Amino acid sequence: MPHTPLLNNQTQLVGYLGEPWFWQVITVIFIIVAVNIGAYYLLRQIEKIAARTQSIWDDAFIKAARLPVTMLLWTLGAAIALRIVHQHSGIPYFDWVATSRNVLVISALAWLLIRLIDNAAANLVTLRLANEETVDRTTVDALSKLGRICVVVVASLSLLQTLGVSLAGVLAFGGIGGIAVGFAAKDLFANLLGGLTIYMDRPFSVGEWIRSPDKNIEGTVEHIGWRNTCIRAFNKNPIYVPNALFTSIVVENPSRMTHRRIKETIGLRYQDLGKMAAIVADVKTMLQTHPEIDHEATLIVNFNSFGESSLDFFIYSFTKTTVWATYHEVKQEVLLKIADIIATHGAEIAYPTRSLHIEP
Numbered sequence: 001m002p003h004t005p006l007l008n009n010q011t012q013l014v015g016y017l018g019e020p021w022f023w024q025v026i027t028v029i030f031i032i033v034a035v036n037i038g039a040y041y042l043l044r045q046i047e048k049i050a051a052r053t054q055s056i057w058d059d060a061f062i063k064a065a066r067l068p069v070t071m072l073l074w075t076l077g078a079a080i081a082l083r084i085v086h087q088h089s090g091i092p093y094f095d096w097v098a099t100s101r102n103v104l105v106i107s108a109l110a111w112l113l114i115r116l117i118d119n120a121a122a123n124l125v126t127l128r129l130a131n132e133e134t135v136d137r138t139t140v141d142a143l144s145k146l147g148r149i150c151v152v153v154v155a156s157l158s159l160l161q162t163l164g165v166s167l168a169g170v171l172a173f174g175g176i177g178g179i180a181v182g183f184a185a186k187d188l189f190a191n192l193l194g195g196l197t198i199y200m201d202r203p204f205s206v207g208e209w210i211r212s213p214d215k216n217i218e219g220t221v222e223h224i225g226w227r228n229t230c231i232r233a234f235n236k237n238p239i240y241v242p243n244a245l246f247t248s249i250v251v252e253n254p255s256r257m258t259h260r261r262i263k264e265t266i267g268l269r270y271q272d273l274g275k276m277a278a279i280v281a282d283v284k285t286m287l288q289t290h291p292e293i294d295h296e297a298t299l300i301v302n303f304n305s306f307g308e309s310s311l312d313f314f315i316y317s318f319t320k321t322t323v324w325a326t327y328h329e330v331k332q333e334v335l336l337k338i339a340d341i342i343a344t345h346g347a348e349i350a351y352p353t354r355s356l357h358i359e360p
Helices: 005-017 018-050 056-089 096-128 139-161 168-185 186-201 242-247 270-289 326-343
Strands: 210-211 217-224 228-232 240-243 262-269 300-306 312-317
Touching: 018 056, 018 139, 018 242, 018 270, 056 096, 096 139, 186 217, 186 240, 186 242, 228 242, 240 242, 262 270, 270 300, 270 312, 270 326, 312 326
Parallel strands: none
Antiparallel strands: 210 217, 217 228, 228 240, 262 312, 300 312
């Protein structure tokens, strides 16, 4: 009776069980499993110890190393097992095994570095906020992106060299192709340079309120990317602005103001002209003693002009607070006190009127 392939495979497997090298392969697999389990628990213990330190790098490295280390151990273990099989059984050891091993090792190291950069950036922001310190999210984000790009570029060149690709040819092709790509993607490169300008000059950062009178853009910066910037308008709609636009428009950053200004013109009736000087003096005294008005900044209260239907005086002062809601509360209080001062002097706030004189 002829042997079937299944019986041949079973017989061959039984034959392997009696070979010492087969048990060496099983031993290698068990060692890799044991090392992975040991590394997992060891990293957990080290993570608990690192959590009690103030450094951002130890926590970031431990968290970043978990998955890449597992990938690295299994890659090396599989390569060792295949080499043992090749040396003792005669099974061909394919050329792509060594290449695949090198590719996976480079990928694991690049993955580790990228995770380390991301975790370090997140830990830095969390630590600064926990200590109630200021943190420039824009700079942190820019540096982390630059670090990831460098890792990807170096890893890609290493992978190409491992796969047998000539780097000189790649660089030469990149130089020639870069010219053609540059013309086709000039807008993309303009946005990339605009994003780089934002990161270097830092006219605004994430979380700040900006506006541009040139393009009717106003809102809170949510994200600064390499191609565009996301601004959340006050109606909660997202606005995606190409970064190249910021190099040619005026951008105001109210989030960095030092004070908020109260600038109002108030009109009295013409019959209250004799009371104007006393009212202006009392309003100025009120502002000079108000606890929410910055007395070191410019403070002006003066009779300003003879209007069409009112005698106008203006107030010009700055609040200590820059918070929008608090500013309006202070401004409301100031205006109500001005109204009380005017009423105390027996005067009235004017409103537009016209007098008609009829000749007899």
